[in-house]
Amino acid sequence: MHIKTSQSALLSNHEVYQHIRAESEHYLNDETANRDKALSNVREILKDGLRYFEGDPSAPPGLTQFVNPAKEISDLHPARPMTLYKGPNSLLRALAPKYRLNKAEYLQIYNVRPTSRITLELIIEEATLRFREEELDDMIDTIWRVFYEEEKDIPAGVEDQEMEKLPDEMLGDSRRKHKKAKRRA
Amino acid sequence: MFILTTIQDLVQITPEDFNKTSARAIKDAINVKYSNKVVHKVGLCICMWDLLKASEGLIGHGTGLVNVNVEFRMVVLRPFCGEILHGRIKSANSEGMVIDLDFTYEVFVPHANLFDPSEYDPQENAWIWRPEPGNEFFFDKGETVLLRIVREEWFDQKPSIVQKDEQGNVVERRGVPWRIIGAMNTSGLGPIMWWEGQEGEEGGEEEVEQQLLENGDVEMEE
Numbered sequence: 001m002h003i004k005t006s007q008s009a010l011l012s013n014h015e016v017y018q019h020i021r022a023e024s025e026h027y028l029n030d031e032t033a034n035r036d037k038a039l040s041n042v043r044e045i046l047k048d049g050l051r052y053f054e055g056d057p058s059a060p061p062g063l064t065q066f067v068n069p070a071k072e073i074s075d076l077h078p079a080r081p082m083t084l085y086k087g088p089n090s091l092l093r094a095l096a097p098k099y100r101l102n103k104a105e106y107l108q109i110y111n112v113r114p115t116s117r118i119t120l121e122l123i124i125e126e127a128t129l130r131f132r133e134e135e136l137d138d139m140i141d142t143i144w145r146v147f148y149e150e151e152k153d154i155p156a157g158v159e160d161q162e163m164e165k166l167p168d169e170m171l172g173d174s175r176r177k178h179k180k181a182k183r184r185a
Numbered sequence: 186m187f188i189l190t191t192i193q194d195l196v197q198i199t200p201e202d203f204n205k206t207s208a209r210a211i212k213d214a215i216n217v218k219y220s221n222k223v224v225h226k227v228g229l230c231i232c233m234w235d236l237l238k239a240s241e242g243l244i245g246h247g248t249g250l251v252n253v254n255v256e257f258r259m260v261v262l263r264p265f266c267g268e269i270l271h272g273r274i275k276s277a278n279s280e281g282m283v284i285d286l287d288f289t290y291e292v293f294v295p296h297a298n299l300f301d302p303s304e305y306d307p308q309e310n311a312w313i314w315r316p317e318p319g320n321e322f323f324f325d326k327g328e329t330v331l332l333r334i335v336r337e338e339w340f341d342q343k344p345s346i347v348q349k350d351e352q353g354n355v356v357e358r359r360g361v362p363w364r365i366i367g368a369m370n371t372s373g374l375g376p377i378m379w380w381e382g383q384e385g386e387e388g389g390e391e392e393v394e395q396q397l398l399e400n401g402d403v404e405m406e407e
Contacts, residue, residue, distance in 0.1 A: 016187045123269055
């Protein structure tokens, strides 16, 4: 075993959930695969995954009902899982022109889907220093709008549309690069 | 929370699997080897994402196994430090709380990383946050919480490493290879029901404090 790149990409919970669902079609629902003893570890982790995203059906009643955002997105956009990530209707295109956020912050917005300022401030580092209150509220509205956009309002094929690359400084990454360059000098 | 890791490896396909298609057989072999296992300093492997490269299958002397050199990407559970994620309270004891992520429950929130003042109630078997007298918030078992990842601990399970206890006796039983330490001590963290419908009221105090520190000018809280 040789680890070539220990981190070649980041995945959002939603992407992983889609993948787990696709894999369980074969590993959990196919009869021959289901009987294969060697594959028990695969079945176990896939079941764990489904339980994490879809909730535990055997949970005792009386607890707060919670739907994982990953499942919610899948249910909202079953046919077009990539709309949120690519093209003019993506979250990046909605937020980047106005606010400088980094990759980790985008990822957590996808995963946690903040609906109140209190949660958004957790995700965005030093939120109150970087942004004004109105800006944070506007961000929440934008996130809400992008996530709950009606399927029928989105033109077909937007995910594959070629888009102009965003200038780097919009992504909030430039500051770190700057620091590194300085240190080297 | 999840990453992709590129791995090169040699997988062996047993003759029983020759009735499967090559792609399926390779995928199964990789999944059997990696799924639900922790790779040191990488994370918990979930399943194969895609296959990047595969060599021709070669049969060695003496066995009927087909050896294939593969390069593939693996879905790996690896929360980064500072990440906010959802979990459920699995259990509590006087030292802190164990959080269940379903994939793993080696997630621990020590009492030092809880809201101050919080205390453990042995009868309820739960931690309670008392922001002011008479006001109690329970960390109930099974509640969905938001937590922040603060640290991870790795314990190398290499067979050549011999673990010893305080007296110098060799410890045969091995513990967990990986543990995540979390925190629930800022507004917005903890059971999600606490913060529903609250528009940053609690955060207001901190905000003012931070602004005070930064530019020495105080804005009134609404």
